[in-house]
Amino acid sequence: MRFVRKLMIGLAALAAVPLMAQGPAVAPPAKKVAAPAPPAVKTAAAPVALDRADLEAWLDGYLPYALERARIPGAVVVVVKDGQVVLEKGYGFADVAKRAPVLPETTLFRPGSVSKLFTWTAVMQQVEAGKLDLDKDVNAYLDFKIPPYQGKPITLRNIMTHTAGFQESVRYLISSDPKAVMTLKKQMPLALPDRVFAPGTTPAYSNYATALAGYIVERVSGEDFDSYIEKHIFTPLGMAHSSFRQPLPAALVPHMSKGYPNVTQKAEPFEIVIPAPAGSLSASGADMGKFMIAHLNDGAGLLKPETTAMMHNYKAPGVGPLNSMALGFYEQWVNGHRAIAHGGDTVWFHSYLWLVPDADIGVYISMNSPGQAGDAGAVRSALFHKFADRYLPGTEKPGTVDAKTAAAHAQLMVGHYVSSRGSFTNFFSLFGLLGQAQIGLTEDGKISLPALDGLGAGARDWVEVAPFVWRDTGTGERLAAEVKDGRVTRWSLDAGSPFMVFEPAPAGTNAAWLNPALVFALGIVLLAALAWPVRALVRRSFKADFALEGKARRAYRLSRLFAWLVLGALAGWIGLIMAFSADIGSIGGPLDWLIHLLRILTPLATIGLLITAVWHLGQSIKGKRRWTMKLGAVLLVLAALPLVWVTLAFHLYGFNMVY
Structure with a gap:
């Protein structure tokens, strides 16, 4: 049930007011692209120098204990800066039974949805080549038709910002059976889910839409998706220990880490991610470091600087001041720095990649188990925030809201909510009922979200810092709500706001x-x-x-x-x-x-x-x-x-x- 709960609440909603599409912010060719202004005033403190010796000592003090506590067998961490690898290191075991260690140069992990960044890069390569238009009806590139919704088609910009309006699709997602693999040509019309939101209005994460983008790349390039990625991304970057192919090529099989429920249980079979462009990548930590360096270096080897700027700097509409989508990446503000990032979860592997363009830093972690009680999420969240506090510190200057107003606003938030990432027109909507998010109040009258607390490293303490904007004092993450006529119409929080919002559960299904x-x-x-x-x-x-x-x-x-x-x-x-x-x-x-x-x-x-x-x-x-x-x-x-x-x-x- 843990996987179902995360799938449905996230770890499902309509916007109160439709959000208009926003054009890309294109920076001129430059060594480093400009980032949008930060959401709050920050005063930087003196950071610790980011060098191998200090970083390794810090990670060695944090990660082994965190993995052991969470009962996660192994992990790989890669940190890059200024075009160089600061540290790439494996922790624990890739194969517990054989006591085989994680080798960052060669051991393959499954980055899950971090794979999408490769698909989005491929899309932008085809935009650059003049074969794709981000704002054109995608039916122009397909051999089957996606019906309009409320008279509107979807575009690649909608797809890359998770606003195509598709409901969750689960049937053709992950399997342990190698026979589940199917071509994109077969899968895309077969697995077409209903659209439940008007395009461009509501962030709603979609694996299907990403696979659709991969199919479009396949059609306009004339190459099958796996071959395209190998030729146009892996080979230019020298990523010799990476593959989207399923099952893995024979030469890479000996290097594949096992996946585990936790360290005390036996290894599970290799997972087949059926919508392959959405998450089928297997890659070593070292190869992921090369990918991060390329994107931080204005797309060197992959994209032109102006195309990279278009991809990184785009800011889709969102909920209030919260993080929103770039093109394919999503924002994760921390200590006044704008990171662009993507997380990834298969059943057994749990990963995250962050790029901080203004500091020229990239961080990647992947673990081969969800751990005890799904603690992999907390481990990676803590890694990001503690890393930023050490090497990218900032002094938060949050605003304040008077106690009476804060109490009234908190009371207004109390209730049950549904996530925009969910199913609405089929029997899987039942899981939405079982996993409705609930906001309550703590003893001192602050808002509380028990179902989402497990996604962070520590207890949440939500303090209202602006009208209907709350800040967690432990991580600095924000939660914000849109309110109309004295009623909450939708809300989200920084960790999920780029691709998921919540709206009040309808009376009949509350x-x-x-x-x-x-x-x-x-x-x-x-x-x-x-x-x-x-x-x-x-x-x-x-x-x-x-x-x-x-x-x-x-x-x-x-x-x-x-x-x-x-x-x-x-x-x-x-x-x-x-x-x-x-x-x-x-x-x-x-x-x-x-x-x-x-x-x-x-x-x-x-x-x-x-x-x-x-x-x-x-x-x-x-x-x-x-x-x-x-x-x-x-x-x-x-x-x-x-x-x-x-x-x-x-x-x-x-x-x-x-x-």
């Missing part, structure tokens, strides 16, 4: 009432189902007759039969969630039979329960039965209502297999 209603409903259904055979046994023991006859008896028995069918459907959904949580690939084909069965059984069971429960209630009233039987019948009708509502509202029916 977990605040719906989850308790479901608990009540399922409790009543369980009691009704169990009481049926128990009462039969009691009557048999005492040789008593059943008081109901004719239609009344049929109504009673059918209502209990459908109660058991509801419990059967519930067991099926729980089984599906458990299977998906254990192996995300299982939902991409092996469990199709169960998905089809559940989407037939669930509406049959819930609607059948409601009809028969109402019939049973009518017969109880007509037959003037005891008040206890009437009460039981009423409760069963009340239990059936939220079950039917969830079935319909969360699309637990139908036969569409795109989800």
Whole structure:
């Protein structure tokens, strides 16, 4: 369930006011491109000199303990500055059973979505070549059609800023089965998800959209995607230990790190990332260092300086002062420095890459396990912030909001919210109900986000520093909300604001009432189902007759039969969630039979329960039965209502297999 929770809340929302597309900020060719102004005034303190000796000592003091504490077997870290590698170092094991160490020059890790930076670089190469236009309808480059949404097409600029409007797509995502690999030509029309937001309005992360960009590169270049990346990125940079190919080329297989649930468990199979341009890269730390140096050096070997500036300096609209998307990279402001970055997570590998152009610094970390309780996220977050505090320090001068206003604003934020990165038109929307983000209040009246606390290294302390802008005193990360007519319309926080926003959960699907209603409903259904055979046994023991006859008896028995069918459907959904949580690939084909069965059984069971429960209630009233039987019948009708509502509202029916 941890992976599902992160997938759905992130680790899902509409903007209150549509955001207009913003043109690229193109800097002239120069040694270093200019960055946008920082969001807050910073006063730099004297940094520690970033040299190999100090950096290695600092990392050696932090990372081994952090990995051991998190039960992560191994990691690789690379830091570059001024066009040179400051340090590239492996920690722990690439293969625990063989006690094989992580070798930064040759050991391959899976950077996950950091792979997208290579896809975006390829797109910009084709823009530079005049074969692609960032603001043209992408249908001009495709051999199938993506329907318009609200009359508007999508563009590559939408795709590169995660504002194409696609809902989450999970079916063709990750698998442990090598047979899951398919060509982009086959996958793109097959896996096309619904669009749920108007293009350019709402950040909503999309692996499908990135794979679509890779397919477009494939079509306009005339080269298959894997070959294109090898020829136009790997070879120019000398990245000899990198590949997007799946399974890996034979020569690289001996260098591949194993992936683990944690250090105490056995290694897992090589993951197949089905939308390959979105995350299939395998690369050594040293090779990732070469990629960082190229981008920091105005794209040297990959792009012209003006194209690199266009890519790095673009700033998409976002939520208030929070981080937003560049073209493909996303902002991560820290201590007054604008980093452009990308994170990446497969099931077993967890990575992050940061570039700080104004300091000519790049940092990359990849780990071969999520660790205990998903602690890899906290490890990399702490690495970034502590690194910045040591080598890129700044003195924060946050503003203040008076206590009365702060308390009122915090109270206004309380509630349940859905993430724009989610599913909305298929049965996977059920996971959104299970993972709704909730904002509450601490004892001293500050906002609290328990579900997101695990993504940071320490406890969060959100202090309002400007109207509807909060700052975490530990990391400096901000949370901001947009408010209209005294109501919160959407909010986000720095770590996710470039690609994900949250809006208030609609009344009809708000977990605040719906989850308790479901608990009540399922409790009543369980009691009704169990009481049926128990009462039969009691009557048999005492040789008593059943008081109901004719239609009344049929109504009673059918209502209990459908109660058991509801419990059967519930067991099926729980089984599906458990299977998906254990192996995300299982939902991409092996469990199709169960998905089809559940989407037939669930509406049959819930609607059948409601009809028969109402019939049973009518017969109880007509037959003037005891008040206890009437009460039981009423409760069963009340239990059936939220079950039917969830079935319909969360699309637990139908036969569409795109989800």
